[in-house]
Every structure is written in structure tokens, then in C-alpha cells.
Amino acid sequence: MEKGFTITYEYGDNLYVNPTNRCNFNCEFCLRHNQSSGGSIYTHNLWLKREPSKEELLASIESWDLSKYKQLVFVGFGEPTYRIDDICWVIDQMKARGEKIFTRMDTNGTGSLINGRDIAPDFAGRFDMVSISLNTDTAEKYEALCHPAQPGAYQAMKDFAREVGKYVPTVMMTVVDTIPAEEIENCRKICEDEIGATYRVREYIAD
Numbered sequence: 001m002e003k004g005f006t007i008t009y010e011y012g013d014n015l016y017v018n019p020t021n022r023c024n025f026n027c028e029f030c031l032r033h034n035q036s037s038g039g040s041i042y043t044h045n046l047w048l049k050r051e052p053s054k055e056e057l058l059a060s061i062e063s064w065d066l067s068k069y070k071q072l073v074f075v076g077f078g079e080p081t082y083r084i085d086d087i088c089w090v091i092d093q094m095k096a097r098g099e100k101i102f103t104r105m106d107t108n109g110t111g112s113l114i115n116g117r118d119i120a121p122d123f124a125g126r127f128d129m130v131s132i133s134l135n136t137d138t139a140e141k142y143e144a145l146c147h148p149a150q151p152g153a154y155q156a157m158k159d160f161a162r163e164v165g166k167y168v169p170t171v172m173m174t175v176v177d178t179i180p181a182e183e184i185e186n187c188r189k190i191c192e193d194e195i196g197a198t199y200r201v202r203e204y205i206a207d
């Protein structure tokens, strides 16, 4: 593995893709603030010395035996929707070659703000699942926790979650289990009743 250029990595049953280190958020809990030499996936150096080209993304993915993995997950150490056009190209190439692996993106849900256009239709026929970090139950708390660069990020994230549900079989929205029980329940209502997505309370991973 080339130092400072980990494009893909195995974790659990899945293969993960690290397309960018750019992010429009600066979350209090971001693992990028807090790398340790512990035993997590982040012991890989996921800081990229430069962004891989779309051809390098594809070549890195195809260097693995994809039949070994349950999911191909676009996430990485940054917000993957910065690379939405290149990621779509990569998936199209793979599908054209007959690849059938389950595809997922983990995102902060503000890719339409980042790209200045509605990116939800881009997920059609390319992704089996999108997982979006809901994080909390109000825009005020979201701003304080995630420090988004653009105004209106909380509403934009919820709008994207609803919109992308028209194009992918499963939209999941997540919170971590360290928030108060009442907030967990408020988020469940937002996810299930307001958005119509699948709710997941994730175990917090320190680093």
C-alpha cells in the first residue's frame, strides 16, 4: 500500500473507497481530528497526498477480488460527493463490465449544496444504498456540531434524503448512540415520519 495514497481498503465484510479528503463540514467528532495508533480502520493513512483520478479509483477497486465483499462503499476520509461525477463514471464502467457488487455511499447529505445542483438523480441505477448522517434533531444543534460551510445545511441534508429516496432502493439515516434518548427518538421521527428512510443508531467509534 503506497503511503499517503490509500484509495481502497478492506474493513469487515466490505471494501471501502476513499475518493477525497475534502469536506464542507468540520464536525466536532470527526475522526480526521483524532487519528491514533489504535486498532481501527483509521490506522491506515487515509490522508491522500493527492486525489486519485477516476481511472485510479477504478483500477484500485478492480485490483481486489470483489466477489469477497458484501458491499462496495464510497466514503473515505472526506465527503465523497465532491467526486460524484467521477464516482458515477467508475460505477458505470464497472456495470458495463458486468460487475454486480452491492454499492453504497456514506455521505453527510449535502452533496447538492457542494455541487450547486440536485445530485439525487445521479444515484439512480448506480447505488443500492445511501447512508446519510442525520446526527441530531435540530438545525441549531447540527450547526454547532458539524460547522457546515454553507448556510441551510440541515434542511438541505433532509431534502436530499427525501429526494434520493426516489432513486435508490434504501436510504438510511444514522445517529450515534451517545446522544440523549429523547434526541434519538426525535431523530427517529424525522427519519421515519418526515423523510421515510430507514433509521439506524450507530455505535460510537472513538478513533
Ligand code: SF4
Residues within 6 Å of the ligand: 023, 024, 025, 026, 027, 029, 030, 031, 032, 077, 078, 079, 108, 146
Ligand atoms: S462530514 Fe464526515 S469527513 Fe466531514 S467533517 Fe464531518 S465527520 Fe469529518
